[in-house]
Amino acid sequence: MRIVSPPEQVCLVVNRLADEVDLTVLVEGRPVLLRTVRLPSATSEDKLTQRLLGEINRTAVVAMQNELDGGAIERVYIFGSPAKRRWLADRIRDDLLLPVTVVDPFESVDLPDELVPAESGRFASLVGMLLDEVDGGRHAVDFLHPRKKPQPPNYRRVGLVAGALVAAVVLAAGYFVWDRIASMDREITDLAARKKQLDDSLKKAADQKKVIAAVDEWRATDVTWLDELRDLSVRFPQARDAIVLRMTLTPARGSGGAIDMQCLVRDPTIVVRMEHGIRDEFHQVRSKRVQQRGQEKAYTWQFESSMYLARRDKEQYLGKPAEKEKKAVKAVAKARPGPPSGKRPVQSSLQAKK
Numbered sequence: 001m002r003i004v005s006p007p008e009q010v011c012l013v014v015n016r017l018a019d020e021v022d023l024t025v026l027v028e029g030r031p032v033l034l035r036t037v038r039l040p041s042a043t044s045e046d047k048l049t050q051r052l053l054g055e056i057n058r059t060a061v062v063a064m065q066n067e068l069d070g071g072a073i074e075r076v077y078i079f080g081s082p083a084k085r086r087w088l089a090d091r092i093r094d095d096l097l098l099p100v101t102v103v104d105p106f107e108s109v110d111l112p113d114e115l116v117p118a119e120s121g122r123f124a125s126l127v128g129m130l131l132d133e134v135d136g137g138r139h140a141v142d143f144l145h146p147r148k149k150p151q152p153p154n155y156r157r158v159g160l161v162a163g164a165l166v167a168a169v170v171l172a173a174g175y176f177v178w179d180r181i182a183s184m185d186r187e188i189t190d191l192a193a194r195k196k197q198l199d200d201s202l203k204k205a206a207d208q209k210k211v212i213a214a215v216d217e218w219r220a221t222d223v224t225w226l227d228e229l230r231d232l233s234v235r236f237p238q239a240r241d242a243i244v245l246r247m248t249l250t251p252a253r254g255s256g257g258a259i260d261m262q263c264l265v266r267d268p269t270i271v272v273r274m275e276h277g278i279r280d281e282f283h284q285v286r287s288k289r290v291q292q293r294g295q296e297k298a299y300t301w302q303f304e305s306s307m308y309l310a311r312r313d314k315e316q317y318l319g320k321p322a323e324k325e326k327k328a329v330k331a332v333a334k335a336r337p338g339p340p341s342g343k344r345p346v347q348s349s350l351q352a353k354k
Contacts, residue, residue, distance in 0.1 A: 009027065009028060009071075010025070010063075010071055010073050010074050011075045011076070012025055012026075012056065012059065012063075012073050012075075012077070013026060013077045014052075014078045014079070016052070016080065016088075019038060020037060020038045021036070021052060023059045025059065025063040027067070033059065033063050035055070037055045039052070049087065049091055052088065053091060053092065056076070056092065056096065057096060060072075073098060075098065076096075076100045077100075078101070078103065080102065080103075081104055085102045089102050105127040109127065220255075220311075221256075221311060222257075222311070223311055224314065225249055227317040228257075228259075235274070235277040237270050237273065237274055240266070241265060241266050242265040242274065243264050245262045245263060245264060247260070247262075248260040255310070256310045256311050257308075257311075258308050260305075261306075262304050263304075264301065265301045265303065266301070268290055271290055271303055271305075274305075275287060278307065281310070283310075284307070286305070286306050287303050287304065287305040288304050288306075289303055289304045290302075291303070
C-alpha cells in the first residue's frame with residue numbers, strides 16, 4: 001500500500017508470485033478483501049493469463065457484492081516489471097475494460113539496475129515494510145509486536161472514574177439549580193422594579209385623571225362668558241339710551257353665573273325695555289335703585305341690575321335675540337309712560353318699590 005498510494009476510491013492490486021497470485025481490493029487505501037489464488041505450474045503462459053483474468057473478474061464481482069455495496073473497481077494495479085507485465089496489463093484492459101497501471105516496487109528506492117531482481121513484484125511486500133520502517137509508520141501486520149492478552153480491568157480505576165462522574169453530575173446539577181434560583185431572583189428584582197415604575201405611572205395617571213375630571217366638570221358647569229357678553233350686547237339698549245359704568249362677572253358654585261351692572265340711562269322706560277329684552281329661560285334680571293340724577297344732562301337716571309345666568313350649550317347661543325328685543329320694544333310702547341322728572345324713582349318689573 002505504501003508503494004501504490006492509489007488516488008482512486010476503489011482499486012484492485014495484483015501481485016503475481018511464482019505459482020500463485022495475491023489479489024487485494026483497497027477502499028481509500030485500506031484493504032477490505034484479500035485472496036491468494038494458486039496457479040497451475042505445467043501450463044502455457046496464455047492459459048495462465050486466462051486463468052488469472054478469470055480470478056480477477058471473480059474477485060471484482062465478490063468485492064462489489066459483499067464489500068463495495070454495489071460499487072465498482074476503478075483501476076487495477078499490477079506489481080512487477082513493466083516489460084514483463086505489459087501482456088497481462090493489455091489483456092486486463094481489453095477483456096475486463098478496466099484501466100491498468102504497472103508498478104515496479106524498486107522505483108521507490110535508490111537501487112542500481114543491476115541489483116534489481118528479475119521478478120521484482122515478489123518483493124513488493126518486503127519493500128513496503130522497509131519503507132514503513134524507515135518512515136516510522138505502523139505496519140498493517142506487525143510480526144515483531146504481536147497482540148498481547150489484554151490486561152484485566154482495573155475496577156478501582158473504574159470506581160474512581162464513576163465517582164468522579166457522579167461528583168461532576170452532582171456539581172453540574174447544583175450549579176444548574178443555583179443558576180436557576182439566581183436567574184429567578186434577578187427576574188423577581190426586575191419585576192419589582194417594573195411594578196414600582198408602573199405604580200408610579202398609575203399614580204401620575206390617576207392625578208392627571210383627577211385634573212381632567214375637574215376640567216371636564218368645570219367645562220360642564222362653566223358659562224361661556226364671551227357668548228354671554230355677545231348676547232348681552234345685542235339685547236342691551238343702544239349707546240344713546242344707556243351706558244355701563246361697572247360690570248362684574250361671577251361664576252356660581254354649582255352651575256351658571258351672575259352679572260352685576262351699574263348703568264346710566266336716558267329714560268327709566270329703557271330699564272323696563274332692557275329687562276324684557278334680556279329675560280328668558282336662561283336669564284333672570286332684577287334691577288334696583290333706579291333714581292334720577294339732577295346734575296346729568298344726557299343720562300339722567302342711574303340704576304343697578306343683577307342678572308342670574310343658567311349654563312347652556314354653544315348651539316343655544318345661535319338664536320336671534322334681536323327679535324326678542326323688538327317684541328320687548330313693542331311691549332314697552334303699550335305700557336304707560338314713566339313719571340316726570342323730579343318725581344319718585346320708577347319701579348322695575350321685578351323690584352324698585354318705594
